[in-house]
Amino acid sequence: MPKILIVDDEDQFRTSLTARLNLRGLATEALGDGKEALKVIRQDRDIDVVILDRKMPGITGEQVLSEIKQYRPEVQVIFLTGHASMESAMEVGKLEAYTYLEKPCDIDQLVGVIEQARQDIVHSKARHEIPHVEKGSFWKWLVGSHNSRPGMILLGALVFVILVAMPTPDRMQRLLSAPKTGETTDPHLGYADYGKLRTGESIAGFYARNYGVGEEVAPSEGGKTVHVLSLPQAAFRLKVMLATLAVAALFWASGAVPIGVTALLVGTLMYFLGVLQPDDVAKAYAKDAVIFIFGVLAFARAISKTGLDRRIALLLLGPARSLGRYLFLFLPLFGMACSFLSEHALVAFLVPMLMVVYLNSLKASGLKRDPALAVTLILALNYAANSGGPGSPAAGGRNAVMIGILADYRMAPAFGEWVKYGLPFVPVMVLVIALYFYVVMRRRIQSRDLNIAAIVRQASDKLGPMNRQEHITAVVMVGLILLWITASDRFGMGGPVILALVVLNFFRIMSWKDVAGIHWEVVALYASATALGKGLAVTGAALFLADGFLGLLPEFMRSGEGLTVAAALFTGIATNFMSDGATVSAIGPITVPMSIISDVHPWMVGLATAFASSFAHMLVIGTPNNAIVFALARDPRTGEQLITLKDFMKHGGVVLVLSFAVLILWTVFGYWRWWGF
Numbered sequence: 169m170p171k172i173l174i175v176d177d178e179d180q181f182r183t184s185l186t187a188r189l190n191l192r193g194l195a196t197e198a199l200g201d202g203k204e205a206l207k208v209i210r211q212d213r214d215i216d217v218v219i220l221d222r223k224m225p226g227i228t229g230e231q232v233l234s235e236i237k238q239y240r241p242e243v244q245v246i247f248l249t250g251h252a253s254m255e256s257a258m259e260v261g262k263l264e265a266y267t268y269l270e271k272p273c274d275i276d277q278l279v280g281v282i283e284q285a286r287q288d289i290v291h292s293k294a295r296h297e298i299p300h301v302e303k304g305s306f307w308k309w310l311v312g313s314h315n316s317r318p319g320m321i322l323l324g325a326l327v328f329v330i331l332v333a334m335p336t337p338d339r340m341q342r343l344l345s346a347p348k349t350g351e352t353t354d355p356h357l358g359y360a361d362y363g364k365l366r367t368g369e370s371i372a373g374f375y376a377r378n379y380g381v382g383e384e385v386a387p388s389e390g391g392k393t394v395h396v397l398s399l400p401q402a403a404f405r406l407k408v409m410l411a412t413l414a415v416a417a418l419f420w421a422s423g424a425v426p427i428g429v430t431a432l433l434v435g436t437l438m439y440f441l442g443v444l445q446p447d448d449v450a451k452a453y454a455k456d457a458v459i460f461i462f463g464v465l466a467f468a469r470a471i472s473k474t475g476l477d478r479r480i481a482l483l484l485l486g487p488a489r490s491l492g493r494y495l496f497l498f499l500p501l502f503g504m505a506c507s508f509l510s511e512h513a514l515v516a517f518l519v520p521m522l523m524v525v526y527l528n529s530l531k532a533s534g535l536k537r538d539p540a541l542a543v544t545l546i547l548a549l550n551y552a553a554n555s556g557g558p559g560s561p562a563a564g565g566r567n568a569v570m571i572g573i574l575a576d577y578r579m580a581p582a583f584g585e586w587v588k589y590g591l592p593f594v595p596v597m598v599l600v601i602a603l604y605f606y607v608v609m610r611r612r613i614q615s616r617d618l619n620i621a622a623i624v625r626q627a628s629d630k631l632g633p634m635n636r637q638e639h640i641t642a643v644v645m646v647g648l649i650l651l652w653i654t655a656s657d658r659f660g661m662g663g664p665v666i667l668a669l670v671v672l673n674f675f676r677i678m679s680w681k682d683v684a685g686i687h688w689e690v691v692a693l694y695a696s697a698t699a700l701g702k703g704l705a706v707t708g709a710a711l712f713l714a715d716g717f718l719g720l721l722p723e724f725m726r727s728g729e730g731l732t733v734a735a736a737l738f739t740g741i742a743t744n745f746m747s748d749g750a751t752v753s754a755i756g757p758i759t760v761p762m763s764i765i766s767d768v769h770p771w772m773v774g775l776a777t778a779f780a781s782s783f784a785h786m787l788v789i790g791t792p793n794n795a796i797v798f799a800l801a802r803d804p805r806t807g808e809q810l811i812t813l814k815d816f817m818k819h820g821g822v823v824l825v826l827s828f829a830v831l832i833l834w835t836v837f838g839y840w841r842w843w844g845f
Contacts, residue, residue: 172215173196174197174199178200216286233260242292244285269281324419336403344371356711358715364378373397379448402708408437409709413709453696456661459663459665461690461795462662463668464796465800469683485498490618495602496602502553502598503553503556511563512793518549523800540613545620555593558594566781601826605819651667689799739752740824742755743780744783744786744787780831
């Protein structure tokens with residue numbers, strides 16, 4: 169049973185208060201010394217509330233409070249003192265005391281404050297990312313709570329051992345050992361680095377040579393030392409990556425441990441089980457996309473700090489005078505904009521403003537929380553941004569990867585040709601997403617008379633005219649977007665945003681403390697996704713998965729529109745577990761050659777593959793948009809995660825199915841048939 173610790177050096181008061189609280193059914197423990205209290209709090213995890221005196225011999229109440237918050241930040245501390253002062257109240261407020269009361273205090277008032285403090289413990293744990301574990305039975309311990317689920321951890325360990333220890337299938341051995349002939353009959357034609365394989369070289373041989381894994385062998389005639397991997401060693405590393413993918417997906421989906429810990433686990437397994445050399449593991453974590461995610465989160469803080477986000481939102485959200493207009497008017501236009509501009513940057517700019525809309529709506533409606541409103545505003549925006557991916561080659565690196573694959577076969581589409589086959593998909597898909605959220609969430613939303621434009625305007629009116637910092641930030645933002653549009657092929661997406669952060673620091677708009685305060689867990693998450701994709705690609709695990717899926721297809725789905733649908737289905741599922749670029753890199757080299765062999769136009773299969781790589785709606789790791797939304801969608805008052813992993817799985821699963829339906833019915837069997845290839 170949770171206990172209250174009373175710490176007061178006045179014996180009579182301490183004894184009296186203990187008795188009165190016990191009469192009201194509260195379990196208590198009483199001490200007259202601050203040092204002893206600290207020892208007890210360290211050992212007794214049942215103590216959730218402390219009633220603390222200010223002036224005590226040896227150590228003051230403020231010192232005790234400071235020590236408590238260092239190692240038990242979730243414990244609620246109620247100051248109850250006869251030596252109150254304004255200075256003391258301000259100091260304990262900075263130290264996160266729950267409240268400050270003066271002696272004598274009415275016992276009913278004190279009991280009420282204790283109950284309120286206990287209710288706030290859940291929020292306190294959320295702010296400090298401490299798992300809230302219910303006690304009472306082995307089953308409750310096993311189920312645990314978000315970020316602490318022992319049962320899922322044990323299941324993940326079991327899954328990992330089973331996958332690594334399973335016998336190596338014949339097909340896996342063949343894929344790893346087959347020599348390159350250069351013919352279209354090569355079983356490993358879809359290997360990510362197939363073009364780099366030497367004639368007669370296998371995946372196992374290339375993997376060892378190019379990444380320096382396996383045993384070092386010095387040729388008998390002298391010369392440079394080479395690395396050699398036996399077939400069982402190569403198969404072991406492939407199975408390690410399959411198992412790592414399964415465990416990471418399980419942990420991310422269930423919240424078994426903190427997201428960042430799972431992100432670190434991916435690298436840990438790759439390091440210690442020899443998937444790549446240490447430097448290569450580090451390089452896999454430090455991709456340009458990861459730098460981009462870090463930079464966008466930091467730049468979003470700068471925009472929010474200056475208030476520029478509210479002005480941007482007023483401009484973009486002006487027509488959204490109701491929830492219906494937001495969903496059916498603003499979102500389709502936003503989705504089409506994401507086809508040509510950086511969808512990740514637009515999401516990063518708008519989510520902070522939608523958070524202002526959410527918080528103001530709660531205040532106007534007298535509510536403490538409205539999960540349905542948060543999900544509708546923010547997840548619908550996120551999925552609209554994801555759905556802008558097929559619109560043009562400028563929408564993401566995955567499209568550039570597909571153009572490169574098609575260029576290898578001298579069949580790459582021009583910019584306008586891609587737009588012709590891709591852009592009509594976008595507004596229809598976004599309208600379907602809008603309809604889904606309108607039908608499913610409208611009645612669950614508690615906030616009424618929502619006028620997004622008015623809320624944004626009210627927030628902006630408080631800012632007054634634009635100041636010097638906003639003007640500079642706006643200029644830097646425009647320059648950043650121009651660099652993304654015109655020079656991302658040379659400088660990547662990460663380089664320009666890092667430059668923008670440096671410029672903002674030069675103008676004293678953004679400090680290093682602002683940069684350090686970003687949600688680093690999300691950066692680690694996306695870094696691990698890129699490392700996971702790299703490991704799956706180089707070991708041949710991605711090829712094995714793709715080959716296995718295609719081998720399960722019925723005959724009617726191995727040619728024509730059936731092959732196109734199959735490629736889209738597999739890509740759309742795989743991209744939820746790997747980065748979109750890695751997915752296209754792994755699957756595109758398989759689907760494009762298959763289209764040529766099956767006498768299907770490569771654009772048809774290739775574009776469907778690229779389009780479906782935008783359907784990463786179910787997991788936070790799927791796209792930078794998901795990661796940015798997850799990082800920014802937190803209630804600043806309580807620390808509550810407004811968009812949870814469960815929301816991504818539940819709504820993302822439905823949107824994934826809807827995306828397949830629109831791609832198949834409206835695109836493949838719709839306007840693609842009318843226009844032909």
